[in-house]
Amino acid sequence: MAESSPVLEVDNLVKHYPIRKGVFGREVGRVHAVDGVSFTLWPGRSLGLVGESGSGKTTAGRAAMRLIEPTSGDVRIAGEPVTAATGRRTLARRIAMVFQDPMGSLNPRLSAAANVAEPLRIHRIGDPRSRRQRAVELLEQVGLRADLAERVPAEFSGGQRQRIGIARALALSPQVIVLDEPVSALDVSVQAQVLNLLGRLQEELGVAFLFISHDLSVVRHVCDQVAVMYLGTIVEIGSREQIYQDPRHPYTQALLSAVPIPDPTVERERIILGGDLPNPVDPPAGCRFQGRCPKVQQVCIDTNPELVVRSAGGQAVACHFADDNAVEGESR
Amino acid sequence: MTTTDTAVAPPTQPRVARAGVVGKFLRSTTGPIGAGVMGILLLVALGADLIAPYDPLARAGAALQQPGGEFWFGTDELGRDIFSRVVHGTRLSLQTAVGAAAFAGVVGLPLGVLAGYVGGATDAILMRITDFVLAVPGILFALVVVAVLGSGVWNLTLAIGIGATPTFIRLARASTLSLREQEYVLAARSMGASPFDIMARTITPNIMGPIIVQIIVTASVAILVAAALSFVGLGTPPPAPSWGGMLQSSRAYLFQQVWYAVLPGVVLAVTIAALDAIGRGMQVALGTRTAGRAKVGGMG
Numbered sequence: 001m002a003e004s005s006p007v008l009e010v011d012n013l014v015k016h017y018p019i020r021k022g023v024f025g026r027e028v029g030r031v032h033a034v035d036g037v038s039f040t041l042w043p044g045r046s047l048g049l050v051g052e053s054g055s056g057k058t059t060a061g062r063a064a065m066r067l068i069e070p071t072s073g074d075v076r077i078a079g080e081p082v083t084a085a086t087g088r089r090t091l092a093r094r095i096a097m098v099f100q101d102p103m104g105s106l107n108p109r110l111s112a113a114a115n116v117a118e119p120l121r122i123h124r125i126g127d128p129r130s131r132r133q134r135a136v137e138l139l140e141q142v143g144l145r146a147d148l149a150e151r152v153p154a155e156f157s158g159g160q161r162q163r164i165g166i167a168r169a170l171a172l173s174p175q176v177i178v179l180d181e182p183v184s185a186l187d188v189s190v191q192a193q194v195l196n197l198l199g200r201l202q203e204e205l206g207v208a209f210l211f212i213s214h215d216l217s218v219v220r221h222v223c224d225q226v227a228v229m230y231l232g233t234i235v236e237i238g239s240r241e242q243i244y245q246d247p248r249h250p251y252t253q254a255l256l257s258a259v260p261i262p263d264p265t266v267e268r269e270r271i272i273l274g275g276d277l278p279n280p281v282d283p284p285a286g287c288r289f290q291g292r293c294p295k296v297q298q299v300c301i302d303t304n305p306e307l308v309v310r311s312a313g314g315q316a317v318a319c320h321f322a323d324d325n326a327v328e329g330e331s332r
Numbered sequence: 333m334t335t336t337d338t339a340v341a342p343p344t345q346p347r348v349a350r351a352g353v354v355g356k357f358l359r360s361t362t363g364p365i366g367a368g369v370m371g372i373l374l375l376v377a378l379g380a381d382l383i384a385p386y387d388p389l390a391r392a393g394a395a396l397q398q399p400g401g402e403f404w405f406g407t408d409e410l411g412r413d414i415f416s417r418v419v420h421g422t423r424l425s426l427q428t429a430v431g432a433a434a435f436a437g438v439v440g441l442p443l444g445v446l447a448g449y450v451g452g453a454t455d456a457i458l459m460r461i462t463d464f465v466l467a468v469p470g471i472l473f474a475l476v477v478v479a480v481l482g483s484g485v486w487n488l489t490l491a492i493g494i495g496a497t498p499t500f501i502r503l504a505r506a507s508t509l510s511l512r513e514q515e516y517v518l519a520a521r522s523m524g525a526s527p528f529d530i531m532a533r534t535i536t537p538n539i540m541g542p543i544i545v546q547i548i549v550t551a552s553v554a555i556l557v558a559a560a561l562s563f564v565g566l567g568t569p570p571p572a573p574s575w576g577g578m579l580q581s582s583r584a585y586l587f588q589q590v591w592y593a594v595l596p597g598v599v600l601a602v603t604i605a606a607l608d609a610i611g612r613g614m615q616v617a618l619g620t621r622t623a624g625r626a627k628v629g630g631m632g
Contacts, residue, residue, distance in 0.1 A: 067522050092524030105515035109537045119523040168519075 005079060007175045007208045008041035008095070013073035015056075015063045018264075019281065029281045033059040034070070035232035038307075041176060044202060044253060046209040047241075048223030050216060050255070054277050056232040061178045061212045065095045093123065096169035100181035101159035103154070106153040112164050113137060113149035119171040132275060138167040142197060159190035163197065170201070178210045183218060195221050217257045220244055228252045231277055232289045234307060238315030248310060248317040250293050287320070341567075344401035356617035363613020369606035377423040384416035394417075396589045405591045409581065417573035418595050424574050425555050425603065429488045432554035433547045437495030441543055445531050447501065449510025455505070455569055462498035466491040472497045474557060475566060483569050488561060492554045504547055507539035541618040545611050574591025575600045 034056040049057045054284040063070040066082060075082040077094050097121075099105035106115050116135035120126060124175060126134065133238050136146045142163040148301045153161055162182060169177050175239040179198070183191040199222060213219050219226055220240060225239040229252065254271040261268070273292045284290055287300040299320050307318040357363045378382060385404075386392040392403070392409040399406045405414040445454040463474065477491035511517060513534075520534045561567035562576025570577060575596040582593035 056365070063521065067518065087524075088521065089524040089526075092522065097519070097522040099515045101515050104333060105519045107516045107520075118520070118525075122520075122523050122525045122529060165519075168523075172523075312573060 003245055005043075006040045006076075007043045007078055008210065009040050009074075009076040009079075010029070010040070010060075010064050011074040011076075011117065012072045013037045013063055013075070015059050015068065016071045032232050032280045034063060034189055034281050035283070037073075037229070037232070039225075039234065039235055039237065041210055042206045043175065043208055044206040045225065046202065046220035046223040048133050048226040049210065049212045050114035050214060050219050050226060051182060051227060052214060052277065054231075055229040057214075057229050058180055060229065061097075061180055064210065065097060065176075065178050066091060067097070073283070086242045089123070092119065092174075093172045094174050095176040095178065096172060096174040098162070098165050098169045098177060098179045098182045100128075101185055102158055102165050103153060103283045105165055106161060106168075108153055112144065112150055112156070115153065115164055117165045117172055119168060122170060134171070135167070138170055139164070141201070142167045143238075151320065158186050160192055162186060162194055166194075167196065167202070170205070170207075173205075174223065176208045178212070180212045181214070182211075184213065184215060191218065198222060216244075216255060219299075231283055232280060232328040233288060233318065234316075235289065235318045238311075239309070239313060240317040242311070242313055246315070248315065249289075249293055249319045251289050254294075274302060285316075289319075297321070333502060353617045355561050357613050360613040360616040362609035363617065365531055366508055366593070366606045366609025366613060368612075369602060370610060373422055373603060374426065375605065376419055377426045380420045380423050382602035384413070386413035388412065388417045389571050389616065396592075398589065399591055405595045408578070408592055409585055412576070414578075414592055417578060418575070418599055419571045421575045421578065421596065422599070422603075424485065424568060424572060425558065425600075427485060427525050428492065428558045429551040429554045429607075430495060431486070431489035432492040433550040435490065436500050436550055437547050439493075440497040441504045441536070442531075443497075444501040444504025444506075445508045445535055445539070448505035448546075449527065449531050449535060458501060459505075462501050465495065465498045470553075471557060471560060474561060478561065478617040479502040483566055485568050488558055488567050489554075492557050495557075496550045496553065499550070500543070500546060503542055504539060507542055508535055511535050542613075545614045545618070548607055548611040548614065552604045552611070555600070555603055557606075568582040571631060 003296055013034055014036055015034040017033055019029040019031065021028045037056070037060050039049075049060060051057045054087065059068065062068045063073075064075055066075070066088065069084060069208045077091070082091060107118070110118070113135040116138050117131040118146050118220075120131040120134060121128075125131065132149075136149050139149055140146060144160060144163055144167070148156070148160075153164065156164065162185075166182075167283070182198070183194050186194060195218065198209065201207065209222070211219060211223050224240055225237070226240055226243040227234045228243065228249065229235070230251050236247065236252045238245065242255065243252060247256055250271075251273075254273050257268065257271045264287060271294065273294075275292050278284055278288070278291055284301075286302050286304050287293070287296075288304070290300045293300065297320070303320075305318045305320045307316045308322075309316045310322050348356070355369075378558055389412070393407055393411050393415045395407060395409050395411045396627060397403055397407040397411075398527070403413050403415070408414055408417070429457055447458040468476075473495045474491040476492060478487055480486040481490070508531075517534055520530050525534070557580065558567055558574070559576030563580045564575040565580065568574040570581075578596040579593060579600075582589070582596070585592055
């Protein structure tokens, strides 16, 4: 499982959406949805991509698997570069996706088994009977009994539907699964079940997860690595321990201070951020977090801090004052 | 022909399982009645030779006889049995209805899905063509086609079918547009499905609800237009026993033989009503609601 070469490498990924106006579609601006995102995913590991709505985490995930064409940037899967010419078919065998809305992402006309068998049909693997058989196996693997296989998605609960979605993602035995908010549409009790299932599958299959979520508690539960996104860029990336125990970016610190701790005796200072995400059409010139940062200085307005590795453990922070931020960052 | 097409029904409430649709249809008020009547009409059309007591084209007795034991609804001006002619006319009408609706559906559905899914120039070109056809009143359009191709059952069917196609294109396009952003379409793309596969296997089955309703509507419109064209002498040429043609010839004899006009007229009305009832029942079953059918057909 613990192989030494990364399974997914994303380098300086950029996705801009042009804003066109007028009869001739003149480009009047660009939405900087994702602006230079890089990360590496190892076999059998999970990378959490966290951030608030509009931070570009979903776009980054989709661009990484070329579900949307990135403006620029390199993606390598198991060392092989992925380009526009690679084609979705080839890519689909190595990287699959689980969507947020378990109802909306399943074809309502197809039975559970048929939904799970879709990738096999599309890739012309086996005949209808063997595909069905494989689908039923996959359904059992995610904890759904074989006698439910012929039901349509509408007849399942939310958690069960998401299990079907996961079974479908496993159908082509991909090396990477991009999970886009896979549990945020589910009840909390069901969330835990699905997260445990994901953990078990990862152990059994050695598949890598790119786990996109806004929920820090969920990410903490499943991910070994965490990247915090803000306005299209990663502001901090590191191991789970580094991010949760020793966050260095003021934004990460603010996010963590908002996570409820299930212990009424613990007192802690909450960092309340003012304002909203700046307009991604016109991101600020210096540090992107300058408008909301409690510690903003002149240098933050003038220059954009690079994402720099700050510790031996590989934790990287995009903040001019990352080293000074250490002490008060304890969030336990 | 009105400019609007079907008030676009949200493409099928997908939450309904397939078996549920049939059940709901049968439990709707109008559905089973319409289906029952259409079933009878279908049997009549298929078994016309067995049911009709006389040859619809041959003289069977004296002209313009009143209804009686020998001729149930009397005879026409050439001494042909009116009942037998109406029975055979059923076959003719249903042929036109099925043919025109099938043509419009088979041509319009894929083009509409293509326009909706691919978008861009393909979409723009197809939409301008449909605008053009829709801008010409349906009857006039059918008239022109029949004038160019000559009259005859199949030319008539083709003319009506072409006229009804743009409505299908628009309906399929609109339904596709709203499905295109659905996550399961995105999921199909993520699985590596080709655009053709997505259009044929993922989108089309999921927009069939409104399309089927539209097929029913088109069938009833086709029967009406066929009757109208036959009435003005441009439909099925005599001596074929078309309902419209019979209504036309009966005008001159309304005072001598009223049943000559009543029987084809009533059967025509019942057929249209039955198709309408089916259409409404389907809408109930699919959980969609389209605007009144006067607007829907685009041919009447």
